[in-house]
Amino acid sequence: MMLENQKDTETLRQYDFMEKARGYVKKKSEELGRPLTFCVTTFGCQMNARDSEKLRGILEKIGYVEAEEEKADFVIYNTCTVRENANTRVYGRLGQLKPRKKKNPHMMIGLCGCMMQEPEVVEKLKKSYHFIDIIFGTHNIFKFAELIVTRFESERMVIDIWKDTDMIVEDLPNERKYFFKSGVNIMFGCNNFCSYCIVPYVRGRERSRKPEAIIREIERLVADGVVEVMLLGQNVNSYGKTLDTPMTFAQLLREIEKIKGLERIRFMTSHPKDLSDELIEVMGQSKKICKHLHLPVQSGSSRILKEMNRRYTKEQYLTLVEKIRKAVPDISLTTDIIVGFPGETEEDFQETLDIVRKVRYDSAFTFIYSKRTGTPAAVMEDQVPEDVIKDRFDRLLSEVQTIASEVCSVHEGTAQTVLVESVSDHDSSMVTGRLSNNLLVHFEGSQELIGQLVDVHLTECKGFYYLGSLAD
Ligand code: SAH
Ligand code: SF4
Numbered sequence: 001m002m003l004e005n006q007k008d009t010e011t012l013r014q015y016d017f018m019e020k021a022r023g024y025v026k027k028k029s030e031e032l033g034r035p036l037t038f039c040v041t042t043f044g045c046q047m048n049a050r051d052s053e054k055l056r057g058i059l060e061k062i063g064y065v066e067a068e069e070e071k072a073d074f075v076i077y078n079t080c081t082v083r084e085n086a087n088t089r090v091y092g093r094l095g096q097l098k099p100r101k102k103k104n105p106h107m108m109i110g111l112c113g114c115m116m117q118e119p120e121v122v123e124k125l126k127k128s129y130h131f132i133d134i135i136f137g138t139h140n141i142f143k144f145a146e147l148i149v150t151r152f153e154s155e156r157m158v159i160d161i162w163k164d165t166d167m168i169v170e171d172l173p174n175e176r177k178y179f180f181k182s183g184v185n186i187m188f189g190c191n192n193f194c195s196y197c198i199v200p201y202v203r204g205r206e207r208s209r210k211p212e213a214i215i216r217e218i219e220r221l222v223a224d225g226v227v228e229v230m231l232l233g234q235n236v237n238s239y240g241k242t243l244d245t246p247m248t249f250a251q252l253l254r255e256i257e258k259i260k261g262l263e264r265i266r267f268m269t270s271h272p273k274d275l276s277d278e279l280i281e282v283m284g285q286s287k288k289i290c291k292h293l294h295l296p297v298q299s300g301s302s303r304i305l306k307e308m309n310r311r312y313t314k315e316q317y318l319t320l321v322e323k324i325r326k327a328v329p330d331i332s333l334t335t336d337i338i339v340g341f342p343g344e345t346e347e348d349f350q351e352t353l354d355i356v357r358k359v360r361y362d363s364a365f366t367f368i369y370s371k372r373t374g375t376p377a378a379v380m381e382d383q384v385p386e387d388v389i390k391d392r393f394d395r396l397l398s399e400v401q402t403i404a405s406e407v408c409s410v411h412e413g414t415a416q417t418v419l420v421e422s423v424s425d426h427d428s429s430m431v432t433g434r435l436s437n438n439l440l441v442h443f444e445g446s447q448e449l450i451g452q453l454v455d456v457h458l459t460e461c462k463g464f465y466y467l468g469s470l471a472d
């Protein structure tokens, strides 16, 4: 473990690099006669989205101005590798960037995120993608300014990937996407090693942020206008186990609840095996924790769950759902499901359909199993043929959607508090707000409402969202 003051030293060191990078950026923009621009594109999950905000914060600090990708002098892809198609998308985008960079040699291209933690990927980039300027991983994004300085000073591709880290560097700049809500990392990495999943290999070992650092960050966010936070971790239910003074996730939630001015608390992701009675109790009592729980089930077959190394059975999962619903009756439950895990039979798949029918999720993300090199499942026998998977996937999706639209409509006719998030995409006289249960409602209103919590009548359910009107 690093000492606290050493971490502070690293933060200060990085601020020095930001200052230095600022000098280079200024010089370049004087040459060009305009500000230098950047665009960060995020692939993958909310962790990556939060990391991208940190990258944006650093870039703005050193004098870059945000722009669309087509106009950006510095293009950064924060990559994901959870499924193969995430990687394919990045290679596709890089192919498009190549001719642009050729025409504009001053352009810079940076790659970071989970895909970069795979040695084969970096080898491929080194060999066939010479036009990339900076490559770094998930463990050292705090060094972004330093890497930019190195690039400005060396003219060569800069590669810096760490295998793992126990460092958590606090208090660096970040540029939030929304002024009224924010993600807050409470932990990094994952120790679960579900047999299909690459995340533990690319995000490293589980480590929790100190509760004081989390609370301090949220207090600052609240002072800055934030009313809703989303606590982020691959397995928030095991928060605190690695701290010098261990603390449970439920205890952390109790502390966060006390923060004045904070109105809503969300969190993700919850692993069913670590969801404690204490947490259910806190959720039942809390005035701020939203009525939504994302509880990935992955499969309804206990046999497959065992192969997946999920460490719960179908029955245990169902019992857990029952307990949660008892403590928080109007909670919305959502999930992730994988179809086509190696060895999955029609019988196993029927168990998945069965659990979907029993739980009646408000919504579910359904994924086709993707083989990830280096994971135990990649070398399992009986990989399921593509056409079989596709057929199961379609059947599952239709079941999930039918149930979701039925479940969604139960709130029709009620009035609920919503956080107004944006002007509606389809109609500028409407705004879009989010219910505690995470569903969206569109209603007549103007821009000034954004960031406010208001009561809205849910007049009509449109399947997966509502139309409503502002309550007086
Ligand atoms: N930590 C979270 C999940 C993070 S990854 C949890 O355990 O719940 C998000 C989702 O991607 C997973 O829940 C899983 O459904 C899906 N996923 C992960 N690896 C996958 C793979 N190899 N193929 C298909 N889907 C996968
Ligand atoms: Fe992957 Fe499992 Fe960790 Fe989630 S808990 S990130 S699915 S290994």
Ligand code: F3S
Residues within 6 Å of the ligand: 043, 044, 045, 046, 047, 048, 079, 080, 081, 082, 114, 115, 199, 202, 203
């Ligand atoms: Fe993807 Fe990395 Fe998240 S692999 S899902 S971006 S942790």
